[in-house]
Amino acid sequence: MAKKIVTDLDVAGKKVIVRVDFNVPHKGDVITDDNRIRAALPTINYLLEHNAKVILLSHLGKVDHKDPEKTAADKKKNDMAPVAKRLQELVPGHKVTFVNATRGEELEKAVNELEDGNIVLMQNTRYEKGESKNDPELGAYWASLGDLFVSDAFGSVHRAHASTVGIPSHLPSASGFLVEKELKFLGDAVENPVRPFVGILGGAKVADKLAVISNLLEKCDTLIIGGGMAYTFLKAKGLEVGKSLVDDEKIEYCKEMMDKAEKLGKKLLLPVDTVVAASFPDPIDAEIETKVVDATAIPADMEGLDIGPKTAEMFAAEVKAAKTVVWNGPMGVFENPTLAAGTNAVAKALSEAEGTTIIGGGDSAAAIKKLGYADKVSHVSTGGGASLEFLEGKGLPGVDIIEEK
Numbered sequence: 128m129a130k131k132i133v134t135d136l137d138v139a140g141k142k143v144i145v146r147v148d149f150n151v152p153h154k155g156d157v158i159t160d161d162n163r164i165r166a167a168l169p170t171i172n173y174l175l176e177h178n179a180k181v182i183l184l185s186h187l188g189k190v191d192h193k194d195p196e197k198t199a200a201d202k203k204k205n206d207m208a209p210v211a212k213r214l215q216e217l218v219p220g221h222k223v224t225f226v227n228a229t230r231g232e233e234l235e236k237a238v239n240e241l242e243d244g245n246i247v248l249m250q251n252t253r254y255e256k257g258e259s260k261n262d263p264e265l266g267a268y269w270a271s272l273g274d275l276f277v278s279d280a281f282g283s284v285h286r287a288h289a290s291t292v293g294i295p296s297h298l299p300s301a302s303g304f305l306v307e308k309e310l311k312f313l314g315d316a317v318e319n320p321v322r323p324f325v326g327i328l329g330g331a332k333v334a335d336k337l338a339v340i341s342n343l344l345e346k347c348d349t350l351i352i353g354g355g356m357a358y359t360f361l362k363a364k365g366l367e368v369g370k371s372l373v374d375d376e377k378i379e380y381c382k383e384m385m386d387k388a389e390k391l392g393k394k395l396l397l398p399v400d401t402v403v404a405a406s407f408p409d410p411i412d413a414e415i416e417t418k419v420v421d422a423t424a425i426p427a428d429m430e431g432l433d434i435g436p437k438t439a440e441m442f443a444a445e446v447k448a449a450k451t452v453v454w455n456g457p458m459g460v461f462e463n464p465t466l467a468a469g470t471n472a473v474a475k476a477l478s479e480a481e482g483t484t485i486i487g488g489g490d491s492a493a494a495i496k497k498l499g500y501a502d503k504v505s506h507v508s509t510g511g512g513a514s515l516e517f518l519e520g521k522g523l524p525g526v527d528i529i530e531e532k
Contacts, residue, residue: 131531133303138177140179141180143180147167150186156208156209158209164214165217178243179244181241182246188251205253211248221246226250227250234272266290270294278301281309282513300529312485313517317342320451325449325453328354330456330457330489332372338521341387342518349394358431359374360397363382367427369430370428371403372430398431400422401434402418405429420435433469434472440472446476449480450482474495490511
């Protein structure tokens with residue numbers, strides 16, 4: 128059964144609580160990237176156009192509740208007021224009321240006075256200690272403010288928090304357009320892909336992607352492994368990897384995955400050459416002297432920091448021949464211009480591929496935006512953690528709780 132979406136609800140004149148993901152990068156009062164706010168606009172505008180009273184909840188950054196000094200500093204740093212200001216600019220003709228509270232008289236008064244077609248944006252949900260613990264009393268209190276709940280924060284649906292799971296356990300609920308779009312792209316890719324289906328995994332640690340590697344091997348035709356995690360696989364093959372990042376505890380696991388690929392008749396591609404340097408760049412974007420070596424000839428005193436040109440060519444050819452591609456994790460230290468070539472080559476190949484191309488959030492999303500290819504792929508996920516858990520085959524608590532159609 129499919130989950131209800133916002134169009135399945137009768138929202139006119141109703142108070143609709145929407146969990147959005149306004150966890151945006153900011154410096155002081157300045158929002159440096161408003162993509163996540165814009166991503167929520169289709170759902171917000173639909174509700175406004177259908178005369179709903181819209182109550183928006185989001186977290187912003189982290190709030191340490193253990194140390195009172197840190198708590199105060201985090202609250203000051205992660206205040207939602209600048210977000211409200213930017214949102215108001217994006218919805219001209221509708222009033223955005225920012226409430227600098229997460230419960231109490233001021234919030235209740237603003238909600239009770241809210242008129243159809245206008246918005247109340249509440250202060251950062253993480254100001255409440257009980258948010259991340261899914262405190263049942265907090266979820267019930269927030270639910271009491273509204274008539275309906277819409278889940279549109281894909282970046283948070285993998286967390287069972289009071290604002291993602293607590294509220295919809297008390298109210299009729301539906302997914303917003305962003306969550307619906309994310310689930311459609313990721314769901315179709317993993318469960319019903321047009322083949323050949325290529326999965327690309329990069330990033331630093333094998334441990335972060337254990338279940339993803341195993342699950343994707345069963346679903347895709349080719350699994351490409353790059354980034355820091357490739358060196359653990361190369362070491363598992365018995366190769367010298369020098370000072371490269373290796374997760375020694377996961378070597379046996381990598382051997383098992385290579386055996387699994389062989390048994391399932393799947394291609395598992397590892398780098399054939401690599402860009403090495405004497406040490407990791409410090410700072411990360413510092414100039415660095417590098418050389419390209421064969422993957423079988425990494426010097427003992429050097430460290431692999433990017434895939435080499437032959438590997439980039441091999442990976443790109445595989446991507447261009449695919450009909451479905453899911454990519455999560457960069458191919459090297461892409462923040463450094465000298466070490467971004469591998470990630471750039473894969474991003475370029477995705478932008479030129481004719482099939483469905485999906486970027487699974489996080490560093491890959493940052494890389495593809497930085498390189499200017501974001502509008503040339505089918506879908507860039509707004510939730511790194513959520514998309515990873517989806518690729519692992521895990522349920523997403525903030526989606527599982529939404530009512531079925």
